[in-house]
Amino acid sequence: MTMKRMKQWITPVFAFVCLAAPVVYADTPTNQQEGKTVYSLDFKADQYTEETVALDDKTIAYRAYKNIMYVQHPVDTTYQLLNVFVPVEYYEGKSVGDFTAETAPIFLKNDIGGYMPALPGDPQMVREDGNANPMPFALSKGYVVVSPGARGSASEVNGVFTGKSPAAIVDLKAAVRYLRYNDAVMPGTAEKIISDGTSAGGALSALLGASGNDALYEPYLKALGAAETPDHIFATVAFCPITDLEHADMAYEWLYNRVNDDKDANGKPLYQFTDAQKALSAELKALYPAYFNSLGLKSVIDGAALTDANLEAYIKHFVIAAAQKAMDTKGTDMSGYAWMTISNGKVTDIDFNAYLSHVTRWQPIKDPPAFDWLGDQSTQEPRKFGSRENKLFGTETQDVSVYTDFSAAKLGVTISQELKDRVYLMNAMNFVGKKGVNNAPYWYIRHGSIDRDTAFPVPVSLYTKLMNVGAAKDVNFDLAWDRPHSGDYDLDELFAWIGSVCK
Incomplete structure (x- = not known):
């Protein structure tokens, strides 16, 4: 770790003492520009709280940076936010598992379901579907965890629908760009972003992995004031993706x-x-x-x-x-x-x-x-x-x-x-193998063997196309036995795979 990065990450103790509650700095725009409110894209390393979460018989300690606006010109300040969670060991110069503060992959977990809007998530959340929250598990393995909010079909501001297609994927791309823009001043490496989602969130995770840097999204990203960085990712985790609509x-x-x-x-x-x-x-x-x-x-x-x-x-x-x-x-x-x-x-x-x-x-x-x-x-x-x-x-x-x-x-x-x-x-499906697009090199796709929410040919075709066009180095596909429409199960298996491709 370089001294420059050490100084950027390790903030004085009083930074936490002064912040007794989660900081919402997304509500403090930097300035006005051509009549638009402009939010800073700079990661604020001194605005965090220290939190813990229980995982089995362990206590996981982490720094929480919450409600970060990831675009300069948001159209919906309720959802266009992300949370960042970092194992405390990285601020102490320690490693966690196989990773250090510089090499830790970023686990990008979206909570989108039904193409509805989603707020940024939290390691403390209890999943309604009964499956485990993967965020504490990821932190325990040494991953930097990022949970992006995103607009969805029901998003509405002042009587205007703000989240119709392609808003959700544009927001996720903007979140990736924010992480790349701030890569030098944040723990973890934006060169190893692993996107995870279920159902509609799985479809968006797959789309994020398939459509890296496609110019068709550029006008939407530019209008939001997204960072001018690439938006391709390292790996896609897609549970029961409702795609190829x-x-x-x-x-x-x-x-x-x-x-x-x-x-x-x-x-x-x-x-x-x-x-x-x-x-x-x-x-x-x-x-x-x-x-x-x-x-x-x-x-x-x-x-x-x-x-x-x-x-x-x-x-x-x-x-x-x-x-x-x-x-x-x-x-x-x-x-x-x-x-x-x-x-x-x-x-x-x-x-x-x-x-x-x-x-x-x-x-x-x-x-x-x-x-x-x-x-x-x-x-x-x-x-x-x-x-x-x-x-x-x-x-x-x-x-x-x-x-x-x-x-x-x-x-x-x-x-x-x-x-x-x-x-x-x-x-x-429209972007796998498309010329000029950066497909994620690693994929983990699951669809339950008793999941009838979409038909089996849909995930099977996505997997097969990825394999046929040589768009990926590794595609781990399974019709998970006896699983209904759900996701983030078998976390040991999932993170063993993630760990293997991140080495």
Whole structure:
């Protein structure tokens, strides 16, 4: 560690004594510029509190720098903030695990769900989904933890919607740029930023990793006064990413159309789909093969061309691998699954249709279209006024909008080119292997084996495209056994992988 950096990081003891409560310095703009309020992008190393959090039988001590504005011209000061948490050992010249203050990776954890706005998180938070908060775990391993807030579909200021697409990904990119801008004066290295998110947050984590430095986002970043630095990252962690929204409805019906007429043990239909809904399902199912085949993907197993004809068998491979891993590493009992064939301790086959019926017993499938939905206005909330994705693609003055040609045609409306451009900016698939873009070299993708929130072809295609185009050095993919729609599970496994790629 250089003396220059030591002086910047180690602040006098009285800095903490004088700050008995978390400091909110985002509310103190630097000056005015052409009628705009201008916030400083300089990291304020002397504005922190010292905090602790319990982890198992240990107490983790860290410095907390909270409510940092990461752009000069925010449009929503409630959400365009980030928190930084640093192990106290780094201010004492010590190392933590494999890392020092200069080499510590930055664990960038977003708490975005449902494409809704998210406030900056905290190591003290208790997760509503029952999974562990990864922030204390990351601190215990020596990572600098950063939690960015971000605008989302429901963000509103003075009657204007501020968080419609592509606001969330623009905010995350701006947060990355802030970290790079301040890399010389902050502990940790911005050359090793690991983004983590779940569901919509997983999709945004994937998009952050796929779209590094793409010029299409530049006008949005410039308007916010984001730092003029790169925004590519080192690694992406994406749990159950709700991505490829342009084609998610097609993928969903291609997979789940076959269970539309499933019945319970008493012979009663599980779903009360109307004839019109079943017709929509069939139409969408028929559209997916053309899209999937256009991707030109090749199997990561044997290099064979992937088409709709062998996609089912390809997905089965990952389901079987997940079951085998659960048996081998956790001793999971598979004897209750009549649709699974096991011979000499090896899973040799599954009845795919019966497996999908098993998946949808955990949580019923969505009525079609699963995502771009603005049809029947007689249903109860939240579907009456569209899906969360419909809200994502509204405008400053319009809360919801259809965003696919299919749904637009059903409603007799036209999708503008401006909206199509915004939809494009939210899909990681559009940027993997794209010329002139810096894809993250390391990826960790998980989708639960009983997660029906999006269809299995979506994460499988993302993984396969990453592998096919050579956009990554390491892609760790798994259909995590018996996991529903959730994230940040198996933290030991996750951080073992992160540690291995950060060496």
